[in-house]
Amino acid sequence: MARRLPSRFNQFATAYPDVAAAYEALGNSVHEAGPVDTKTRALVKLGVSVGVWLEGAVHSAVRKALDAGATAEEIRHTIILALPTIGFPSTMAALTWADDVLPKGRAKKRR
Numbered sequence: 201m202a203r204r205l206p207s208r209f210n211q212f213a214t215a216y217p218d219v220a221a222a223y224e225a226l227g228n229s230v231h232e233a234g235p236v237d238t239k240t241r242a243l244v245k246l247g248v249s250v251g252v253w254l255e256g257a258v259h260s261a262v263r264k265a266l267d268a269g270a271t272a273e274e275i276r277h278t279i280i281l282a283l284p285t286i287g288f289p290s291t292m293a294a295l296t297w298a299d300d301v302l303p304k305g306r307a308k309k310r311r
Contacts, residue, residue: 206256242268243278250282250294258297272302 205213213220231241242265249257265275275298283291 206260239265239268239270243270243274246275246278247282250279250291251286253286253290253293255293255297258294259301262298262301266301275302 209220231238236244242261246258246261246265249261262275265278270278276295279291279294279298282294
C-alpha cells in the first residue's frame with residue numbers, strides 16, 4: 201500500500217525539487233546495492249533510526265517495515281535489540297514512537 205508522504209517532505213520537495221530527487225535516487229540506489237530483502241532492509245533502517253534517537257525516522261521506518269510485511273512483534277523485537285547498546289530510557293522512547301504507528305492492541309508477552 202502506498203502511503204502519503206509527510207507534508208514537511210512535500211514542502212521540501214516543492215521548494216528544492218532537484219535535491220529531493222537526488223535524495224530519493226540515493227535511497228533507491230543503496231536499497232538496490234545488495235542482496236538484503238525488503239523486509240530486512242526496513243528492519244535494519246528501523247534499528248538505525250532507533251539508534252540515532254529520531255522520532256520521525258522511527259515513525260517512518262515502522263510504516264515502511266509494516267508495508268514490507270514485518271509484524272508488530274518483529275518491529276518491537278528490532279527495537280528491543282537496541283536495549284543493551286542505547287539503554288532502557290532510549291529503548292522505551294523508541295517503543296513509544298513505534299506504538300504511535302503500530303495497529304492498536306497490546307504487545308505480546310514472551311515467556
